[in-house]
Amino acid sequence: MKNFLIVFPCDTLAYSPTVINMITLLSKKGSVRLVSFSDKRWVNSVNDLKCSYKFINFPLLVRRFLQRFPKFYSIIRFIFLHFCLRNDKNYYDLIFGVDSLGYFVTKINFKNKNIIYLSLEIYDDIWLKLTKFVGVGTLVIQSEERKKFLFGDVNIDTFILPNSPIYDFELQKKKIGHSLIYIGGVYPAHGVEFCIESLYELDQKFSLTVKGMVSALYRFKLEKKYADLLSSGRLILDDKYVSQSELVRFLQNFDAGLCFYDTDGILKNDFNYISCPSGKMYSYFASGLPVIGQDILGMRDVLKNNAGILVESPCPKAISIAVQRVFENYSFYAKNSIEAGKYMNFKHYFDDFYYKVN
DSSP: OEEEEEEEOSSOGGGOHHHHHHHHHHTTTEEEEEEEEEOTTHHHHHTTOOOEEEEEEOOHHHHHHHTTSHHHHHHHHHHHHHHHHTTOOOOOSEEEEEHHHHHHHHHHHSTTSOEEEEOSSOOOSHHHHHHHHHOOSEEEESOHHHHHHHHTTOOOEEEEOOSOOOOOSOOOOOOOOOEEEEESOOOGGGTHHHHHHGGGGSOTTOEEEEESOOOHHHHHHHHHHTHHHHHHTSEEEEOOOOOHHHHHHHHTTSSEEEEOOOTTTTTTTOHHHHHOOOHHHHHHHHTTOOEEEEOSGGGHHHHHTTOEEEESSOOHHHHHHHHHHHHHTHHHHHHHHHHHHHHTOHHHHHHHHHHHHO
């Protein structure tokens, strides 16, 4: 039995499918230990995972205060992780440091171990500079473009690992309706309101479920602003957590998936968002849902696989037109989405990576 360690320097495990999927697959090969930060959401995400945990817990009010000062908060997280890891005398066959902060703090505590940089978010910050200083031997990342952003043309053993789900069952045929779904964090920056307002442009038979974590304040704003759509049943706000293992089956209750970001506004020129292959896109593929999304670098797999339609600039009118075009040729896009999901199954990419590093 092998021993694995994952150092995840965030409190968002519940919404990090890559980390959850890695724990799922690594636990079949040995013993997995996760060191991370916790909040109320993590309990739901680890119920069915075989893993030992060390969660560093900040009281809610302290965490919210620290989050107002991102650079200072990252230093605090580094300090806590450093003291947590320096007393770890266990032997690990493979160690995964997530993002620059997770990799650097792991590297300085396990100097002679087989440490892998697992990249989920890309930022050019002090932790990346320190990571470059200590050096990276093996990188697992979502695309070549994101690798180039972080390390340029530096020669690093690189493996592509999409932010996609694991599943090993055949999709069930269903009667097609007009039910749209938007999954993920419910934030203004994620273009949620563009998607909701597209309902005003669409036929009354279309409905939209917005499913994901939402703050009480933003939920109140949405409920007030779109009271008419909520009362008619065309809009459903659902913040109940669905585990990663159940997500694909859950999504099969819908007909098409939406994926947008406010890259013309809040996130303008944010390469992390523009280039990130969205986890929701891959989940839609796996569920056989055509994708209506945004024409940005991270969503080009939709075009490559003819699995949906991308719009150049998100607005309710453009989204509604794309939705109508998809449903006019639904079987074509749905079939291609299914094929894309099979090809991009997380397990296929993970097995290839694991075989080569062992």
